[in-house]
Amino acid sequence: MAKANLFYAQSGGVTSVINASACGVIETARQHRDKIGKVYAGLNGIVGALRENLIDTNKESASAIAALRSTPAGAFGSCRYKLKSYEENQREYERLMEVFKAHNIRYFLYNGGGDSQDTANKVSRLSLDMGFPITCIGIPKTVDNDLPITDNCPGFGSVAKYVAVSIREAGLDVASMCESSTKIFVMEVMGRHAGWIAGAAGLASEQEGDAPHIILFPEIAFNKEKFLKKVNACVKKFGYCAIVVSEGAKYKDGRFLADAGGADAFGHVQLGGVAPFVANMVKDELGYKYHWAVADYLQRSARHIASATDVEQAYAVGKSAVEFALQGKNAVMPIIVRGTGKKYSWKVGEARLSDVANVEKMMPRSYISRDGFHITDKAREYFQPLIAGEDYPEFKNGLPQYARLKRILEKKKLKKWE
């Protein structure tokens, strides 16, 4: 009998370290050629399975796979495509099984956020019902850091480091200029429903007066009067005010400060542009000259300033996912478990997909200062180790060298999927 093959797919918004997880998966699978035949990667995620677009990663050189460890974004393509429930779209699940059977795929490793873990869990159950059991392992990934049970999510530490470094640097810039020019700087960061990323930016402020002075969290209802008062106090005291605002910052009634409209395939509202909104509010009410930045994809793809801790953890969960599969585990996800000692330590643990799926972990209120505008020492203790260490990619001619894969597709065996 042919050896069982493995199917790996990247899902949802990519990060600067999701390819490090892919690297962990593929390198580990290659160490077990006795048990795992081919490692397929879905071209553009799960859609690649539906369309039978299976990238044969065995055709990639060892050095190309190794380079994935320091390559941002999704090297095989990701997708925003959520499988409906089996009841709603039985055909999709049947197609998946058909493709898996046709290519003798017995392992399904799904690298994504809460939605994806839900899908992996469903596939696991259905494959049993359908008589072609698939070992389904989730691999955590999300810059939003909102998966439950795991101490943190691979992808978060690097975006956290990027935003903290960026607001420290831009803060120094504004501090230089504030005497005669810009007094307000507003940096918008990602984080739809939870302020993890915004909170991490708070690490940049280590002494009184350091940027950022104000953080606007989704968790704290925006109070215009209180906010403007705080801005003014900062300008009076420090000469300027550096503000980090989460794209998810909202009013008491739940309205986002700036809603750009539209919705993605998961039904999430697409946000953007809260930075200029806040900057203009300050200008209108207090008259201060402002600048604003929206880092957008720059923050989640900034592999050049990735956290070494994050890279290691991303690799480790990819590696562990393969090991779990080979140990006969199913419908689980490797997680990061933080040690209890004073010095930061971590190890890989596991969680059941059913416990992870569709649960959003919010930032505890105890991480936010009493006035709602900054982080607490407890938050610093949590965040700090996650951004620790640098893991620079290789540079050539002044630019980071990122993996270029061949992405050769396996020959199709089935009819085209519409």
Place this chain on the structure above:
Amino acid sequence: MAKANLFYAQSGGVTSVINASACGVIETARQHRDKIGKVYAGLNGIVGALRENLIDTNKESASAIAALRSTPAGAFGSCRYKLKSYEENQREYERLMEVFKAHNIRYFLYNGGGDSQDTANKVSRLSLDMGFPITCIGIPKTVDNDLPITDNCPGFGSVAKYVAVSIREAGLDVASMCESSTKIFVMEVMGRHAGWIAGAAGLASEQEGDAPHIILFPEIAFNKEKFLKKVNACVKKFGYCAIVVSEGAKYKDGRFLADAGGADAFGHVQLGGVAPFVANMVKDELGYKYHWAVADYLQRSARHIASATDVEQAYAVGKSAVEFALQGKNAVMPIIVRGTGKKYSWKVGEARLSDVANVEKMMPRSYISRDGFHITDKAREYFQPLIAGEDYPEFKNGLPQYARLKRILEKKKLKKWE
């Protein structure tokens, strides 16, 4: 007689390496204690001289001064304050002389762009007329790269590296997502009148299909129809389109694509927000889902990804400025002279301030591709060495450690300046 003192000031928008020039000035002056007494730095630039706010850099430790080499922004404070002509505001020049005399300042080193070189030149001439000759040396600095004569401006290489790295990384992100989600990414970069920064972003594209696919230069009148056609062609061919747009992009009639209104102290219009404008135009006309980023101050303060070449050159022009002063030169500015060999080399040369002042160097048309949407090989040859090499700052707890100066002011001797 007391030894002559030196006054150094930072001017205009700061960069990630202007402090490296300050480091070059101070460290070199400290090697000539026989000739130079104190090195004063203006608190917030030239305004510091007018207000007699003179930071005594001799009070800073050698390690603090050394740390300036890897600290972004203006450690002594900069300003957007342009001295009027002598005829218009004689009082200001007289005050400057009064302060310089009171503190026995015989050397004036002014670190800035074209406006500042003009000021330094004026001070040099007036000091002679006023019978208290001051040796005035300009030190080039501008992210805009628009000073004449010098091959390039310290500050530019690092912002160039930042934008090229960023669009490469964000481009990979969009490439991962484009199958089912974002197809258009627009990154706005600085550059009021010249497309140097936008052009440098073009370095990220090394093979066909690499981001950026389109660059919108201030030099090329924006043609909506042609632009949209090109965007569509990129999406059809590569699946997505990554666009770099200069804040100075404008229509044929000279109107900026997005003019945020307002003007700075030099009379330049303050720009921003062209990225969302362009992104929305594409969405409206072609229907593609978009993301956009405005890096703003992040790009010019990103010391964590500074160009090693840029850092070295910034230091060298600071060092040379002191050496020029000690050699009896006056009203000159150290410049970067590129070697003529195949392999990149550079040395410090000099230019007369009168030749530098208020001249803006535009990007040659030969650097822009025939269709106006990208750079040529000639441009690559020019840009590439300027972003070469990495010069990482020291990190602690995951964050770059930047200099914290004491900034102790010299005791005032004069009446308050109103």
